Amino acid sequence: MERPVISLRGATASLGSRPVLRGVDLTVGRGEVVALLGANGSGKSTAVRAVVGQVPLTGGELELFGTPRRRFRDWARVGYVPQRTTAAGGVPATVREVVSAGRLARTRLGPTRRADREAVVKALELVGMADRIKDSVNALSGGQHQRVLIARALAGEPELLIMDEPMAGVDLASQEVLANALREEVGRGATVLLVLHELGPLEPLIDRAVVLRDGCVVHDGPPPKAVGQHALPGHDHVHPHADPSAEPIRTGLLS
Amino acid sequence: MDILELAFMQRALLAALLVGVTAPAIGVYLVQRRQALMGDGIGHVALTGVGLGFLLNTSPVWVATIVCVVGAVIMELIRSYGKARGDIALALLFYGGMAGGVMLMSLAPGGSNANLTTYLFGSITTVSQQDIVAICVLAAFVIVTTVGLRRQLFAICQDEEFARVTGLPVRVLNLLIAITAALTVTVAMRVVGLLLVSALMVIPVAASQQLARSFATTFAMAVAIGVLVTLSGTVTSYYVDVPSGATIVLMAIGVFLALTALATPLARKRADRAAAEERCTLDEPTPGPTTDDVRV
Numbered sequence A: 001m002e003r004p005v006i007s008l009r010g011a012t013a014s015l016g017s018r019p020v021l022r023g024v025d026l027t028v029g030r031g032e033v034v035a036l037l038g039a040n041g042s043g044k045s046t047a048v049r050a051v052v053g054q055v056p057l058t059g060g061e062l063e064l065f066g067t068p069r070r071r072f073r074d075w076a077r078v079g080y081v082p083q084r085t086t087a088a089g090g091v092p093a094t095v096r097e098v099v100s101a102g103r104l105a106r107t108r109l110g111p112t113r114r115a116d117r118e119a120v121v122k123a124l125e126l127v128g129m130a131d132r133i134k135d136s137v138n139a140l141s142g143g144q145h146q147r148v149l150i151a152r153a154l155a156g157e158p159e160l161l162i163m164d165e166p167m168a169g170v171d172l173a174s175q176e177v178l179a180n181a182l183r184e185e186v187g188r189g190a191t192v193l194l195v196l197h198e199l200g201p202l203e204p205l206i207d208r209a210v211v212l213r214d215g216c217v218v219h220d221g222p223p224p225k226a227v228g229q230h231a232l233p234g235h236d237h238v239h240p241h242a243d244p245s246a247e248p249i250r251t252g253l254l255s
Numbered sequence B: 001m002d003i004l005e006l007a008f009m010q011r012a013l014l015a016a017l018l019v020g021v022t023a024p025a026i027g028v029y030l031v032q033r034r035q036a037l038m039g040d041g042i043g044h045v046a047l048t049g050v051g052l053g054f055l056l057n058t059s060p061v062w063v064a065t066i067v068c069v070v071g072a073v074i075m076e077l078i079r080s081y082g083k084a085r086g087d088i089a090l091a092l093l094f095y096g097g098m099a100g101g102v103m104l105m106s107l108a109p110g111g112s113n114a115n116l117t118t119y120l121f122g123s124i125t126t127v128s129q130q131d132i133v134a135i136c137v138l139a140a141f142v143i144v145t146t147v148g149l150r151r152q153l154f155a156i157c158q159d160e161e162f163a164r165v166t167g168l169p170v171r172v173l174n175l176l177i178a179i180t181a182a183l184t185v186t187v188a189m190r191v192v193g194l195l196l197v198s199a200l201m202v203i204p205v206a207a208s209q210q211l212a213r214s215f216a217t218t219f220a221m222a223v224a225i226g227v228l229v230t231l232s233g234t235v236t237s238y239y240v241d242v243p244s245g246a247t248i249v250l251m252a253i254g255v256f257l258a259l260t261a262l263a264t265p266l267a268r269k270r271a272d273r274a275a276a277e278e279r280c281t282l283d284e285p286t287p288g289p290t291t292d293d294v295r296v
Helices: A044-051 A095-107 A114-126 A142-154 A172-187 A200-205 B007-032 B038-055 B060-081 B086-107 B113-121 B129-148 B150-158 B160-165 B170-192 B197-209 B215-240 B244-278
Strands: A006-015 A018-028 A033-038 A059-064 A078-081 A160-164 A191-195 A208-213 A216-221
Touching: A006 A044, A018 A033, A018 A044, A018 A216, A033 A044, A044 A059, A044 A160, A044 A191, A078 A095, A078 A142, A078 B160, A095 A114, A095 A142, A095 B150, A095 B160, A114 A142, A114 A172, A142 A160, A142 A172, A172 A191, A172 A200, B007 B038, B007 B129, B007 B150, B007 B170, B007 B197, B007 B215, B007 B244, B038 B060, B038 B086, B038 B113, B038 B170, B038 B197, B060 B086, B060 B129, B060 B170, B086 B113, B113 B170, B129 B150, B129 B170, B150 B160, B150 B170, B160 B170, B170 B197, B170 B215, B170 B244, B197 B215, B197 B244, B215 B244
Parallel strands: A033 A191, A033 A208, A078 A160, A160 A191
Antiparallel strands: A006 A018, A006 A059, A208 A216
16 A cells, blocks of 8 residues: 555644643545644644644654655655735735745755746646735735735645645635635645635535544544534634725725 | 045945945844844844953954854744743843943953943944954855845745745754844944944835835845945044934934835825725716726
8 A cells, every 4th residue: 555645643742731632643645635623722733733843743653755754854745834814024025925935845045947936826826816926915815815825835836735724714715716726736636634624615625534622533534514514522613704904994984 | 525535434435335235134034024123132242242352352343243143043042942931031141241241341451431332333434454354254244145045034034834844944044044143233333333233224124115015125125225324324424523323323214214204105005096996886887087086
């Protein structure tokens, strides 16, 4: 059998003195789309951050592409979308500049070539943001920020896409665009592990759902369709909403 | 212009030029990761280096360089390990550095508070031949780093966690930023003084942000503003006999205010244009070529 892309066995991790993962097993095979579900504080975010090496494991084993995490150096194969609500930093930056950072997974300290610039444009086309390439990220809505962050991960042309709550605070239109982008990536053979709060428009794409509760896996199998994610323990609902920073409401009374 | 024929003014203008380039060049990364006051902290620590230089009777610039680098590396380690009381540790470092400098200076033979003042607030016309060599070497390093590694430094200052997952040597690059900031402080020390160093790292960047939409433009404009204010401030201080550091910093603030005043109507116009595009419209034929009634 082919070696799994992600193999996490008996993983434990703590944040401070609080144990957050208490023996998590998680296997993701090539071409699979796996959703990690659970309530706030269940450890799902910590689990993916452990997979990308941003949270140290206190116990258990982690292999990426069959290589123990400690010896894994091939980060160009991994595209990561951290949990963020904004792509902006303390200085203005354009969409192109932010997405180009994702290409560093391949160029590292070397120069940028034509293929690199083309990959950036292609990634932006995938998320429907190519027409905003020269705009400042400060001018984007919440959903557009998330699309830029996903394009940044796609710019490195990864085999494995790891996303931490890519749909948080994203309007429905952007959710549809992201679902389509993801569908294309999966069609191309990409493997996906994503943390979700609710399945939403991604539901048809998900092969398997892993549900965490208090740092333990309580479900590993088909996505919980019948009862829906609303039946998950401790579920709290995050509605997609209009971005409040997009435009001030013009009432015409004061202007 | 007779001003260019004076050797001390040639040195002063060269030093001013290099400070105008280097301080905003590293400052833009510090501002990007919201560490705008790091330069100020390094400036405090540098004072211990200056005092030590006087005490050991060696070049204060080089001793300050070494002390600054050590201080900056400690600050970076405190930042990256995110210790709970990191701010307290930084406060100890800053004020320890300041007090250490004053103490060492008073112990040094021939050291006086007058000497201290030239380092605290800059004394560009007393830049020696030896100083200028040090400034050139350090400035070259700063420019090569901030321009040559701009993509990598941009990435780690924009989103450090993401940059680590791309496989960049983030820890090394973070130390490089800290070291580069430390070197910039010693480059700028003679020109604007340790207490005003941070101003030149931050204010040109803040000013250019008012107009720029991209990181590249912010970088280029910040350097241009830096050079403009350091050169014109130096020339002004020659003719009017005012302290160079204060003149330069006040000019930088002037540029910031001017660009802010300029940017406000510009931003409003941009927002209006975007609003006009996205405004709700009834399905009615619009009479006339323009309905832009929100222009200000």
